Amino acid sequence: MSKLFLKGNEAVAEAAVRGGCRFFAGYPITPQNEIPEYLSKRLPEVGGAFVQGESELASINMVIGASYIGTRAMTSSSGPGLSLMSEGLSTMAATPFPAVILNVMRGGPGTGAIQGAQMDYLQATKAPGHGGFRLLAYAPSTIQEAVDLVYLAFDKAWEYKAPTLVLMDGCIGSLMEPVELPPMKEVQREEYPLYTSPHLNPGNPKRRCSATMITNERDHEDWNRVQAARYATIEKNELRVEEYMMDDAEYVIVAYGTSARVAKSTIRQLRDKGIKVGLIRPITVWPFPYESLRKLDETKVKGILCLELSIPALMVEDVDRGVQGRIPIATYGRAAGIVFSSEEVEEQMMLHIEQDWK
Amino acid sequence: MAKVEITVEYCKACELCINVCPKGCLQIGETTNAAGYDVVEMKHDAECVACKMCAVMCPEAAIEVYK
Amino acid sequence: MEKIYKRPEAMQKRPTGYCPGCLHGVANKIICGLIDEFGIVDNTVAVQPIGCGALMCWTTDTDQIISLHGRAPATATGIKRSAPEKFVLVYQGDGDLASIGLAEIMHCANRGENLTVVFVNNSIFGMTGGQMAPTTLMGQKATTAKDGRTPLQGYPMHMCEIINQLTAPVYIERCALDSPAHVLAAEKAIRKGFKNQLENKGFSFIELLSNCPTNWGMSPVKSLEFMRNETMKEFPLGVFRDRSEEV
Numbered sequence: 001m002s003k004l005f006l007k008g009n010e011a012v013a014e015a016a017v018r019g020g021c022r023f024f025a026g027y028p029i030t031p032q033n034e035i036p037e038y039l040s041k042r043l044p045e046v047g048g049a050f051v052q053g054e055s056e057l058a059s060i061n062m063v064i065g066a067s068y069i070g071t072r073a074m075t076s077s078s079g080p081g082l083s084l085m086s087e088g089l090s091t092m093a094a095t096p097f098p099a100v101i102l103n104v105m106r107g108g109p110g111t112g113a114i115q116g117a118q119m120d121y122l123q124a125t126k127a128p129g130h131g132g133f134r135l136l137a138y139a140p141s142t143i144q145e146a147v148d149l150v151y152l153a154f155d156k157a158w159e160y161k162a163p164t165l166v167l168m169d170g171c172i173g174s175l176m177e178p179v180e181l182p183p184m185k186e187v188q189r190e191e192y193p194l195y196t197s198p199h200l201n202p203g204n205p206k207r208r209c210s211a212t213m214i215t216n217e218r219d220h221e222d223w224n225r226v227q228a229a230r231y232a233t234i235e236k237n238e239l240r241v242e243e244y245m246m247d248d249a250e251y252v253i254v255a256y257g258t259s260a261r262v263a264k265s266t267i268r269q270l271r272d273k274g275i276k277v278g279l280i281r282p283i284t285v286w287p288f289p290y291e292s293l294r295k296l297d298e299t300k301v302k303g304i305l306c307l308e309l310s311i312p313a314l315m316v317e318d319v320d321r322g323v324q325g326r327i328p329i330a331t332y333g334r335a336a337g338i339v340f341s342s343e344e345v346e347e348q349m350m351l352h353i354e355q356d357w358k
Numbered sequence: 359m360a361k362v363e364i365t366v367e368y369c370k371a372c373e374l375c376i377n378v379c380p381k382g383c384l385q386i387g388e389t390t391n392a393a394g395y396d397v398v399e400m401k402h403d404a405e406c407v408a409c410k411m412c413a414v415m416c417p418e419a420a421i422e423v424y425k
Numbered sequence: 426m427e428k429i430y431k432r433p434e435a436m437q438k439r440p441t442g443y444c445p446g447c448l449h450g451v452a453n454k455i456i457c458g459l460i461d462e463f464g465i466v467d468n469t470v471a472v473q474p475i476g477c478g479a480l481m482c483w484t485t486d487t488d489q490i491i492s493l494h495g496r497a498p499a500t501a502t503g504i505k506r507s508a509p510e511k512f513v514l515v516y517q518g519d520g521d522l523a524s525i526g527l528a529e530i531m532h533c534a535n536r537g538e539n540l541t542v543v544f545v546n547n548s549i550f551g552m553t554g555g556q557m558a559p560t561t562l563m564g565q566k567a568t569t570a571k572d573g574r575t576p577l578q579g580y581p582m583h584m585c586e587i588i589n590q591l592t593a594p595v596y597i598e599r600c601a602l603d604s605p606a607h608v609l610a611a612e613k614a615i616r617k618g619f620k621n622q623l624e625n626k627g628f629s630f631i632e633l634l635s636n637c638p639t640n641w642g643m644s645p646v647k648s649l650e651f652m653r654n655e656t657m658k659e660f661p662l663g664v665f666r667d668r669s670e671e672v
Contacts, residue, residue, distance in 0.1 A: 023507050025499075049506035053499065054532035061496035061529070065503025068490050069470070069511065073503070087493055189507060200482050200489070203438050211482060211491035213475065361426070367439075372446030372638075372645040378605060393440065413430040414605040417450025418441055419457075423430035 009034035019154035020187030022048035025062035031170035032104035056081035060088030076102035086129030093133035115337025116170020241289035249278025265342035293322025328357035360408030368420035375412035442480030446645020474521035495526025498533030537593025555640030
């Protein structure tokens, strides 16, 4: 397969089409604009439909319609757009409706900076919306991985019939790297059975009736159990993590996405100086790789640095939950589009090593 | 002679049919349905002309008209 | 004896979810009758709102989706664009369409989506207990306008007239459900809205003036009088645009 030199946003847009995406609705927001731009031309070429919605809020509801009727559908946005889509995501997770959601993260909160950052970690992993639902969330750190994970996300979304999030940041969206594109999937529109309440139309079970407002309490509670069981299955089966140079690591950096790329450079720089540092890189930020942290040997690992393009630190809560106080944790972050250099991270590591993480 | 039939379980005694019948054929009857509504019925001396106005107005499609 | 008026087949075999005398029931009945007439019960998706309009889910025996509040036109766009062969009905109340969902209906109409929108305007939020809606009349009382709506709370919004400012819509009419004659006229209008979609002509918008006995605090029969004396004075009936034959 030949490699193409592609910009991240365009690469993942093409990956989506090859993953069977035949409906996209989205709205302009930096730093993901190339995705709708690309798809507005590309989707009609493959018999798909593209709509620029009047808002992210309208767009996610268009995706709900396309997904309800059986079309592989997707939207993409950035943090502020995801906030506008939260009610839609909650409904999709509840019903459930499959779809792929791309968040090309930017500075935050509020309108935030338009450059890349990782300020939506909590939104993605704890509460993408109201009602206590979870989203399987992938976090690629290279453009090839972003292509592969978006492609995978379509299959996973339709396997679980639930929305699946791909959490990129503006850097990955904007960088250009050589990538190999996966083969085109021809996926037909297919109406799948909806998990719903017979209460809606008891007389005719073959009708596809979808509602997240079910007035029969027992039906609704059973439904919540079905969702909870789905989350447990995803937690058990879909966890992905990269453990880089961890075998002899005395210090560990925990980082995902662009931060993990910088961390790898820092690790090589420190190892050249005989300092053994390893990296735990969540590839799924939900489910989170707690086990990789639980199994750390506190007699060997003296300190952990939680590295994010976010101020304040957000992922540190999950790192802490995995480490459970056995190993000291420090955090380092830059925000608003500023990306730390590997030297800058090396300085941070040396600082903590000298102060023994005090 | 034309007549109407009212499905007991659908009627909610809203009286829109009674109000619109040009011949005054309908009234609230004695039968109470499962939901507790006293169901509308044709009067014994009703002179229905099958104009269908009651059925057109009924929000429950509880009325069917015969001629 | 021949049956000359029957309950539509496309109606589920149970009472509606509406209050006694609520004209939503009449709107539902008309829609189900037309579904029978066009023979599309197995090919219809009813996109329902949040609000009393959602109770259509206990009436129409078709595929259906209760969309998020105000978003039915967007959800219907997603369905229709993905499956143009489906008949997609959009059914909304005044809170859903004219308040939270105003952007969605305007842009759906502006894109000229090939959809049939039935908009039930009863000038109140019904399901949530009688709050003021964008179509509440001046001086009309609501639980959030205790002494009657005042200019500070805006004026009744005339959705047919507003949508009539857009280029794409093909057919826009306002009807009422307060009398058999008006109900039959409304049926004619909605039939045209069905036909336009089935013949791929584009966006049809039919507004139905309706009532809310429970939250207007009057009997169903009295509510019809209120509609004639008040509602229909504020919201004139008529065809605002009909390019059905030109398209």
